[in-house]
Amino acid sequence: MDNNIDFKDLWKKQAISQPDIEDLLERVKQFKKAGVRSIWKTNILLAATSAFMIFVWYYYQPQFISTKIGIILGILAMVIYVGFYNRLLGIYKDSDATRDNHEYLQQLILIRKKQQFIQSAILSWYFVLLMTGICLYMYEYASRMTVLYALLTYGITLLWIGFNWFYLRPKQIQKQKEKIDSLISKFEEVNEQLKS
Amino acid sequence: MEFENIYKTYWERIFRLCMGFVNDRDLAQDLAQETFIIVWQKLHTFRNESGIGTWIFRIASNNCLRQIEKEKRFPKAELPSHITEEQHYSVEPQIQFLYQCIAGLPEMDRIIISLELEEVKQTEIAKIVGLSEANVRVKIHRIKEKLTQKFKENGQ
Numbered sequence: 001m002d003n004n005i006d007f008k009d010l011w012k013k014q015a016i017s018q019p020d021i022e023d024l025l026e027r028v029k030q031f032k033k034a035g036v037r038s039i040w041k042t043n044i045l046l047a048a049t050s051a052f053m054i055f056v057w058y059y060y061q062p063q064f065i066s067t068k069i070g071i072i073l074g075i076l077a078m079v080i081y082v083g084f085y086n087r088l089l090g091i092y093k094d095s096d097a098t099r100d101n102h103e104y105l106q107q108l109i110l111i112r113k114k115q116q117f118i119q120s121a122i123l124s125w126y127f128v129l130l131m132t133g134i135c136l137y138m139y140e141y142a143s144r145m146t147v148l149y150a151l152l153t154y155g156i157t158l159l160w161i162g163f164n165w166f167y168l169r170p171k172q173i174q175k176q177k178e179k180i181d182s183l184i185s186k187f188e189e190v191n192e193q194l195k196s
Numbered sequence: 197m198e199f200e201n202i203y204k205t206y207w208e209r210i211f212r213l214c215m216g217f218v219n220d221r222d223l224a225q226d227l228a229q230e231t232f233i234i235v236w237q238k239l240h241t242f243r244n245e246s247g248i249g250t251w252i253f254r255i256a257s258n259n260c261l262r263q264i265e266k267e268k269r270f271p272k273a274e275l276p277s278h279i280t281e282e283q284h285y286s287v288e289p290q291i292q293f294l295y296q297c298i299a300g301l302p303e304m305d306r307i308i309i310s311l312e313l314e315e316v317k318q319t320e321i322a323k324i325v326g327l328s329e330a331n332v333r334v335k336i337h338r339i340k341e342k343l344t345q346k347f348k349e350n351g352q
Contacts, residue, residue: 005347007340010294011313014215018207019229021200028233097234097258098241098251101307102326104258186264193304194327 046082050075062140070137077129084122088115105191109184116180120173127169131161199236202248207232209314210256216310217260219299227263231256246323253316253324257307264303297346301339308332309339 053071062068095107138157142150207228214227234255242251298306304325311321318336322329 005344007294007343008313008315010291011212011216011310013288013291014212014295016208016211018204018211019225021203024203024229024232024236027229028236031233097255098238099258100254100324100326101257101261101304104254105261108262183265187261190261190264190303193302194325 043082043086046078049078064140064143066136067140070133070135070139073129073133073136077126077133080129081122081126084118088118102191102194105187105194109187109191112180112184112187116177116184119176119180123169123173127165131164134161199239202235202239202252203232206249206252210252212314213253213256213307213310214260215295216298216313217303217306218263219295223263227259228256231259234259247320249316250320250323253311253320257311257324260307261303293347293350294343297343301342305335305339308335309343312336312339 053075056062057068057071062071095104095111097104099107134157135154138153142153145153210231211224211228214224214231215221218224218227231252235252238255242248246254298309301309308321308325311324312318316324318329318332321336322332325332327335
């Protein structure tokens with residue numbers, strides 16, 4: 001149809017500047033460093049919190065088994081969270097950029113659906129474990145308080161937990177869901193373009 | 197094929213493909229560089245099942261598709277900060293218009309027509325996008341019609 005307009009000729013006239021290959025190799029290096037850094041960041045956070053909890057265990061020598069279980073649950077919650085977070089970062093390694101566009105799009109959709117599932121499931125587990133851990137941990141110290149203070153301490157904590165569970169958690173899940181849903185629907189739309 | 201050779205041979209073609217997809221010089225440059233980073237990482241897995249060109253164009257077009265994710269995460273700034281840059285290159289209006297039209301097409305059409313204009317064989321295009329050759333032919337025909345129409349409307 002391009003009998004009077006030579007699109008190919010126009011297309012090739014686009015001005016192009018080719019960056020030096022050294023620039024590219026420099027970017028490869030930075031890219032690798034950034035990957036390592038992001039893994040370090042989350043894992044250092046985990047290590048620091050765990051170290052703090054172990055320090056509490058060691059220094060205050062808790063007597064009750066509940067306190068110890070509480071500490072373990074808290075650490076476990078974070079280990080699971082960070083573990084899956086690391087996996088999410090690496091989730092794109094599952095996608096193979098050398099496949100054809102049609103397969104690649106289907107992969108992207110699948111990965112995003114997987115991500116959505118992992119995120120909401122893990123977030124819930126994280127909250128359950130952490131909150132149970134905190135309640136158990138507090139028991140030893142609350143048992144030494146007067147009834148009024150103990151009730152007050154648990155009351156405030158439970159209120160805070162409730163706020164997290166009923167307000168923050170669903171809100172966070174919803175936010176993630178909206179973001180991922182819009183991506184999935186866009187990819188599905190592009191995939192549909194191949195069928196029409 | 198050595199990476200350096202691939203980079204020299206394919207940079208222009210990949211850059212134009214990315215430019216057709218986003219019609220933004222800086223972004224296209226980034227996308228093209230990302231493509232070559234992936235090529236660099238994956239080169240050892242290349243098995244000659246397809247031509248190296250087909251293989252590279254697959255990576256490039258997939259990377260363009262992933263650009264959609266970034267767009268959603270960081271919506272383009274409203275300020276036309278790259279206008280001075282555009283002037284610096286002073287591309288002919290007709291060329292600019294072509295790229296603008298292509299970047300306005302649906303995503304898959306952008307990739308298909310860019311490959312066609314890059315003179316990639318239709319059998320290869322079919323392998324890159326994952327359609328049958330007959331389908332590719334029909335699509336190319338339709339897209340060219342659309343482009344011609346737009347050029348005529350615009351009096352180019």
